[in-house]
Amino acid sequence: MKIDVLHIAKLANLPLRKEEIKKYEEQLSSILEYIEKLKRAKTDDVLETSQVTNLENITKNDATTPSLSQDEALANTKSQRNGLFKVKAIFE
Amino acid sequence: MNLNSLTIKQARQGLRAKQFSSLELVETHLTEIEKRNKSLNAFLTVCSNEALAKARKADELIKDGQNFPLLGIPIAAKDIFSTKGLKTTAASKVLEDYIPQYNATVIERLQSAGAIIVGKTNMDAWAHGSSGENSDFGPVKNPWNEQYVPGGSSSGSAVSVTSGMAMAATGTDTGGSIRLPASFTNTVGLKPTYGRVSRYGIIAMASSLDSIGHFTKTVEDSALLLRITAGRDKLDATTPPEIVPNYFNSLSNGVKGLKIGVPKEYVLGLESEISNNFNGSLKILKKLGAEIIEISLPSTEYGIACYYIIQPAEVSSNLARYDGIRYGNDRSFFGDEAKRRIMLGTFTLSVGYYEAYYKKAMKIRTLIVNDFENAFTKVDAIISPVSPTKPWKIGEKVNDPLKMYLSDALTVNANLAGIPGLSVPSGFIQGLPVGVQFLGAKFSEALLFRIGYAFEQETKFYQKAPYEL
Amino acid sequence: MNYRVVIGLEAHVELKTQSKMFCSCSADYFGQEPNTHICPVCLGLPGALPVPNQRAIEWCVQIGQALNCHIPLFAKFDRKNYFYPDLPKGYQISQYDQPFCLGGTISVSGKKFGITRVHMEEDTGKLTHGGDVSLIDFNRSGVPLVEIVTEPDFDNAKDVKAYLQKLQQIVRYLGVSDADMEKGQMRLEPNISVSLDTKSKELPRYKVEVKNINSFGFVEKAVNFEIKRQLEILQSGKTPVQETRGWDENKNATVSQRVKEEANDYRYFPEPDIPPIRWTQKQIDQLKLSLPILPDEAVEKAIALNIKVADAVRVSESVQVFSTFMGAAPIAAQHGITAQGVANFIINNKKMDVSGTTPAELVTEIVNLSKNEDVNKDELRAIVQKVIKDNPKIAEDYKKGKDSVIQFAIGQVMYAIKKKIDVNIVRKLILEELK
Numbered sequence: 001m002k003i004d005v006l007h008i009a010k011l012a013n014l015p016l017r018k019e020e021i022k023k024y025e026e027q028l029s030s031i032l033e034y035i036e037k038l039k040r041a042k043t044d045d046v047l048e049t050s051q052v053t054n055l056e057n058i059t060k061n062d063a064t065t066p067s068l069s070q071d072e073a074l075a076n077t078k079s080q081r082n083g084l085f086k087v088k089a090i091f092e
Numbered sequence: 093m094n095l096n097s098l099t100i101k102q103a104r105q106g107l108r109a110k111q112f113s114s115l116e117l118v119e120t121h122l123t124e125i126e127k128r129n130k131s132l133n134a135f136l137t138v139c140s141n142e143a144l145a146k147a148r149k150a151d152e153l154i155k156d157g158q159n160f161p162l163l164g165i166p167i168a169a170k171d172i173f174s175t176k177g178l179k180t181t182a183a184s185k186v187l188e189d190y191i192p193q194y195n196a197t198v199i200e201r202l203q204s205a206g207a208i209i210v211g212k213t214n215m216d217a218w219a220h221g222s223s224g225e226n227s228d229f230g231p232v233k234n235p236w237n238e239q240y241v242p243g244g245s246s247s248g249s250a251v252s253v254t255s256g257m258a259m260a261a262t263g264t265d266t267g268g269s270i271r272l273p274a275s276f277t278n279t280v281g282l283k284p285t286y287g288r289v290s291r292y293g294i295i296a297m298a299s300s301l302d303s304i305g306h307f308t309k310t311v312e313d314s315a316l317l318l319r320i321t322a323g324r325d326k327l328d329a330t331t332p333p334e335i336v337p338n339y340f341n342s343l344s345n346g347v348k349g350l351k352i353g354v355p356k357e358y359v360l361g362l363e364s365e366i367s368n369n370f371n372g373s374l375k376i377l378k379k380l381g382a383e384i385i386e387i388s389l390p391s392t393e394y395g396i397a398c399y400y401i402i403q404p405a406e407v408s409s410n411l412a413r414y415d416g417i418r419y420g421n422d423r424s425f426f427g428d429e430a431k432r433r434i435m436l437g438t439f440t441l442s443v444g445y446y447e448a449y450y451k452k453a454m455k456i457r458t459l460i461v462n463d464f465e466n467a468f469t470k471v472d473a474i475i476s477p478v479s480p481t482k483p484w485k486i487g488e489k490v491n492d493p494l495k496m497y498l499s500d501a502l503t504v505n506a507n508l509a510g511i512p513g514l515s516v517p518s519g520f521i522q523g524l525p526v527g528v529q530f531l532g533a534k535f536s537e538a539l540l541f542r543i544g545y546a547f548e549q550e551t552k553f554y555q556k557a558p559y560e561l
Numbered sequence: 562m563n564y565r566v567v568i569g570l571e572a573h574v575e576l577k578t579q580s581k582m583f584c585s586c587s588a589d590y591f592g593q594e595p596n597t598h599i600c601p602v603c604l605g606l607p608g609a610l611p612v613p614n615q616r617a618i619e620w621c622v623q624i625g626q627a628l629n630c631h632i633p634l635f636a637k638f639d640r641k642n643y644f645y646p647d648l649p650k651g652y653q654i655s656q657y658d659q660p661f662c663l664g665g666t667i668s669v670s671g672k673k674f675g676i677t678r679v680h681m682e683e684d685t686g687k688l689t690h691g692g693d694v695s696l697i698d699f700n701r702s703g704v705p706l707v708e709i710v711t712e713p714d715f716d717n718a719k720d721v722k723a724y725l726q727k728l729q730q731i732v733r734y735l736g737v738s739d740a741d742m743e744k745g746q747m748r749l750e751p752n753i754s755v756s757l758d759t760k761s762k763e764l765p766r767y768k769v770e771v772k773n774i775n776s777f778g779f780v781e782k783a784v785n786f787e788i789k790r791q792l793e794i795l796q797s798g799k800t801p802v803q804e805t806r807g808w809d810e811n812k813n814a815t816v817s818q819r820v821k822e823e824a825n826d827y828r829y830f831p832e833p834d835i836p837p838i839r840w841t842q843k844q845i846d847q848l849k850l851s852l853p854i855l856p857d858e859a860v861e862k863a864i865a866l867n868i869k870v871a872d873a874v875r876v877s878e879s880v881q882v883f884s885t886f887m888g889a890a891p892i893a894a895q896h897g898i899t900a901q902g903v904a905n906f907i908i909n910n911k912k913m914d915v916s917g918t919t920p921a922e923l924v925t926e927i928v929n930l931s932k933n934e935d936v937n938k939d940e941l942r943a944i945v946q947k948v949i950k951d952n953p954k955i956a957e958d959y960k961k962g963k964d965s966v967i968q969f970a971i972g973q974v975m976y977a978i979k980k981k982i983d984v985n986i987v988r989k990l991i992l993e994e995l996k
Binding site for chain 2: 003005008009011012013014015016020024027028030031032034035036037038039041043046047048049050051052053055058059060068072073075076077078079085087
């Protein structure tokens, strides 16, 4: 099973160097080959499990608590201007 | 005998009895870190000054008669736990300079109980790994033999405890990342029931699989920590309201009359030495009065495949926030393993493949959940080896990702089912530690501690250390 | 018409809850200092986890109920994965295949339109562009958004605008959103296609999504522009590209935004951090019972008070005015004023802010207007004297016994004083002066 690594990397917003593509293709192929064994399992009338807590209806009240300060919010960014996060221009 | 060979229980007694101070206790551990960390690479960040200041404070509180359960005790935190004001990297270059503005709930709870963090431990980057070799900041070495891996992904935490650098260390177990390194380092590793301990503030790997636990020298210490970290957190919607029992009430009840199951699928394909060691453990339990029963967990063989679809899928989504805009470096700083898992996850969730892979895996997960539920109607707990092999040499599996994944074969199913697991030392093979794990139904930690305690007190492996402490 | 227009509408409504959808930051972000209403959760910091806002969920259900939707007993959240700088987690928590509300209807302009679904999601941060950089404010990130999707039942811009106005009215009546388009509290994204095949009922094979319509004024313009644009392409023998376009108010045109060869693959999967929601039928029924009055019912109630239909619609435009009207009608009746009279006042009045007035105050105002005004007696006498002096015929005719000249005199006085005063006072004064 071959993965279109270029397409997937794009979807995953991962910059890949040309030299890496082949390596990942091979590694991911072999992993996928192993995973194929899943298809042998019989799951005809089986429901999916997406959570194992069996919890339901966990919500919170509509009340506010203090937010981070602007300084705290921006503390870890490498690029800011006037209290805003700054990135290269995005053209809509 | 140095202070860092004590268990937490002993240290608390000693502190209360004024036999030594918290300052001395913390200093001893910091000295050990200074001595050993260069070669073991267990710590990424050491906060000596803060730890010493806190130790002095703890001594004052102890003098005042305060008795918080972890008062004055030095612990380490896996560098995946957010610590306010203290660098948290997940051992990845993406976060190499990230300083959280808030504490993980577990850190708050441990600190409220008086624990003193001495540093943040090294790990496989993003918790992706089973050996400790996937760190962007160099592999962690096994103090029992530095040419060997200590297991991962909570490699540094396991090593910090066994080598006397911390009295306990926090960890996460998504597919075995506490139990495996515990078994490779002669420590007790607890993977609690999913949701037993809050995930808030812990860098997410796979949201429906991440279990928050810890390493200690003994089972009793482990119970002490769980009593503090466990319980509902309103900031984590996946923490059930189950009350946290007093784990000490039943700790020394022994195993007489308990039915302990051995899944026949778990004893296939083991290295012969592991097999022998495991059989030895069964003998001990029988001697202690437990009934050993063979059971079957028929969907075991699909565990790894199922895990390596669900986990990377959730990983690919959880790692999407790392774009370098609000914190950290951009995505080009991800290491190979992270990239692999992100791509694998993106693929199995993508249009055309979701049904065949992700949806299918979710169904198999149901089968695995059912396997365990069935089993626990027949037995009280399950015992199995933790790793199909003994610890391997550093570099041996690093170029074969799939081979590395297969070392999780005996641990992943507990994560898929959300059940708790306790890894307890079960001996040594050519000087390298090996462990055994007890698995139980959800919220059966009290029972696991009870079994683990009986086993540990009989075998006393915890008294061994990798070198003179 | 030799072509067919197919329009489906996606509207987003910002809920005016106190706190955000998945965290406890204040949701009142408009006009605040940037990045001051954020926390680890809505900033997408490592390790943060979402916990859903109970009130937001209930309001979403009520919006669905107001739109006659079916409320399934089981619903869950899902992750919608895509990358954009204003999306801090790299995914949006939304709902995919098990939303809170399904299959409803809405009546607009005498027609019925289908509502496909109503679901809950979270808003993104706000991007502003300046030169060679873009700037991000995350105050809006995590604010609760309700998405309402209609069936592709629309075929003209007028209906689209009317729908949007009705939707705004409904959510304002519900009190769950101010739905102010200029503030971004309500957003519309029409999906528009055109087909030259007027016989077939099949959906055209492409559709164009239009974004960035931020006022009612632009709704009709954008839709009409797009219909025209697509028609021209079709008539030239080509098929319009399936894409997202933005309304450019400077160009008065839609502009191609992101030309993507492939549609975005959102890789939806169930949100593992949030347990699902399971209602009991009793809870659903309770939410329905606690719905406040809605616009259609309000109009009916007004009509039942015997006022003209058009006027009933007018006084029901806003729930505050309707409320004042309904409260005022019985009070007005005690003063001999009909409901229609109250309605007339409300509709014609330019000075008073009816929505901010109590019913009692409103009635007082109406009553006062129909009363006579007070006047200064001396001022009046002076005017009467002047009128008599300027019009000698008044005194002459009166002496001759022609009483009708008094009416003339009254008229002159009333004209001079320009106030609505009691004519009996005027007559009395005139007669006094003539003596």
